[in-house]
Amino acid sequence: MLSRRIIPCLDVRDGRVVKGVRFRDHVDMGDIADLALRYRDAGADELVFYDISASPQGRSVDRGWVERVSRLIDIPFCVAGGIRDVATARDVLHAGADKVSINTPALERPALISELAEAFGVQCVVVGIDSIREADGEWRVRSHTGDPDRTRALAVRTLDWIVEAQRLGAGEIVLNCMDNDGVRRGYDIAQLQQARALCAVPLVASGGAGECAHFVDAFAQADVDGALAASVFHSGRIAIPDLKRDLRAAGIEVRDV
């Protein structure tokens, strides 16, 4: 049986892991390789590296650290941020990333999803979606969320975009529910359930994890394939071995480490 995945997300700036929920006042957390190994040893099933220096500055990802991580770790990892074209994605994948995740560039030019799927297969193409509930009760997507000054509200409904992204060739959807992001009151189960109903490819929950029970809820109630979190892992608030023990106790299939 396929295990549900636990996915720590590490923000990377200038080759270092930083903390700061992708906003300002970043605190240096340490070397990418050290942290990647620590999470691997703790039992993370996959890692996401979000290159926060790349996207807002219009730079592409520095493949040096991607290669360094790939040499060291023997679990899969995905690189997000700053990937706008096939050539950059190729660089990142050839440097050793298993998947690339695109968000704003896919909204700006949806054909990018198809181009990547065509070039590397859908299994390499993750579409990240930042979603927020607006006053009319609809979830809509936000672009440029890496930089609060540039964040834009789009007219696109989140659920429509999930359908469209799959049609174009997304092999996985990471749905970041911004209303819950960083507040640790749990994943947005209602939104994830609706996304799940429309999502035939793997769906990863993001935003809101504060305790082990939140992961149990996301898997048990919204049937997501993976759950992503950052601060609760970085702060040590949740240790992955404890989390997996709780998930197993709740009857959720996880990878043994």
Add this chain to the structure above:
Amino acid sequence: MRVVIVDAGGANTGSVRYAFERLGVTAALVTDAEAIRGADRVILPGVGTAAQVMARLRALDLVEVLRTLERPLLGICVGMQLLFERSQEGDVEGLGLLPGTVARLRGGPGVRVPHMGWNRLQPRADGTLRTGIDADAQAFFVHSFAAPVTADCILACEHGQSFAAAVQRGPIAGAQFHPERSAAVGAQLLRNFLSPSFVPGARA
């Protein structure tokens, strides 16, 4: 021991090379027939589509070289799928080293395609490639197409249907999962492939 990785244009050639590095083995990325024929172990990785990888092997004039190879060959992911006669992905002819046709995973309610993540392995036929890999061990998969469970299947996996997770017929072997990303289980499989006892009587 000379270990070579056929550079079939897939994106995981680097990761596969690093996985061997972690085992203390330097594997060269090659595209020429001489280097492949002269190697002790040959790895055919593949990320992308069966049609792309086959087209690249044709362009490099390596199809016959691989078909007639006498040394141990390990196909990984799409590389394993190409060991079979055909793939329904783009309806391409494979290397034909193993009987069978690769088909799309059916999926269904609660069964997502691509099959992505860690799944359990179940022993089937005997094979030196699976030495030391326990029943229910977990490996990392990312794929939409899969090979059937035939007599050559040494490890099977279940995702809405049974399919071949690893195959072996003498010196011809393959893994549908990614040993380079499957932690200790993956390292064990690669060590088995490098082992002198992988094929009894074969050159170490």
